[in-house]
Amino acid sequence: MKRRWFPLVVLAGVVLMGCGGIEEVPAQQSLATVESALVTCTATCGDGSTLSCTGETCTASDNFHVTCDGVRQDCPTPPTECTTRRSCEATNGRSCYEPRARLDCCTAEETPGICVCGASRWACIF
Incomplete structure (x- = not known):
């Protein structure tokens, strides 16, 4: 009679060990780690x-x-300072009417320059 209970006791022991042996905490811990x-x-x-x-x-x-x-x-x-200035290349050599007048300009590479009116033509330095 004692032999009949032995397999049942072994089975109950295995079931009890399986239920309490693993803890599911690491999933919550890793979520908290990612959030922080x-x-x-x-x-x-x-x-x-x-x-x-x-x-x-x-x-x-x-x-x-x-x-x-x-x-x-x-x-x-x-915006660069060249955004609102005239083109040096387009102004250079054009006619002007006020001797020694100065005009800020910019090159195609957006480098600031200056044009000066002399001999009725703009001469630009850039």
Whole structure:
């Protein structure tokens, strides 16, 4: 009679060990670790706007860019002083009427230059 109970006791022991032997905590721990690893970076651009991003890694450089997890966002390019100036190449040699008058200009490469009126023609230095 004792032999009949032995397989049942072994089976009950295996079931009890299987129920309490594994703990499911690591999944919650890894989720908490990922959430706490996120960082946010912000950069202020020259025009007053801001860029920001969130990721596991980030860098920010005011007036230039932010980068999160390898994805880079650049600040808008500020207008140069050449945005509103006349072309030196187009002005050079054209007629002018006021001797020694000066005119700011820019080259095709956006390098600032100056034109001076002399002998009724613009002479540009760039």
